[in-house]
Amino acid sequence: MILKDLASLEGLKLLNEDIDLNKEIESVYIGDLLSWVMAHAGKGSAWITVQTHMNIIAVAVLLEMSCIILPENIKAEENTLARASEEGIAVFTTPLDAYKIACEFKERL
């Protein structure tokens, strides 16, 4: 599936601009400990995390992730979003929790 296909996820909102929504999502990874994520998340993954500071963008870029999804209506800081746009990383938020987001993916991936 591609980022565009996420549109049907409940209450999903893209938080930043200038994003290519045709990027492929290959898998999902859930985690908040950055060096753990760094060691285990795959390329092209949609990353579900509660972290919102700028360093998540560095992690996403280095691992070539497809996007970041913030669960439970978490909002990212402005400088995080600005950096995300510069690097072409989509940052979404949704009212769903990480478990429910993962369940939604199970149907689609």
Add this chain to the structure above:
Amino acid sequence: MADTYEMTFNVGSRDFSSAGDASRTIKRTLKQLGVDSSIIRRIAIASYEAEMNIAIHSLGGKIDLLIDGDRIFVETEDYGPGIENVDLAMTEGWSTAGHEIREMGFGAGMGLPNMKKCADEFYIESEVPTGTKIKMIFNI
């Protein structure tokens, strides 16, 4: 590919707004040079962990990227305070990161073990209070 290529990046202490920039530039450079993507991934992970450790745990330092024929060297050096017990620091899960740092998602105690796993050769040398030096070699 060019025979030798060298770049140096300064890494500031607690400078979280630019933390990760050196690793990103390293990744981009290696991509431009046509290095195999699975090797780039290992180098990106290792240099990111090294960069964050300098930013979080040290008084500041630098990262050197050196490409020499069929080997890529990532070498770091910081200005202190050094690591008291390197064997302990290399243990998975061991961290001295404080509360604030952990809240940002650092402090799993996985950075140094990640570096060692990613590199083909890994050397660490540390002296209190002078600083820490790490040398990682990746075979292309």
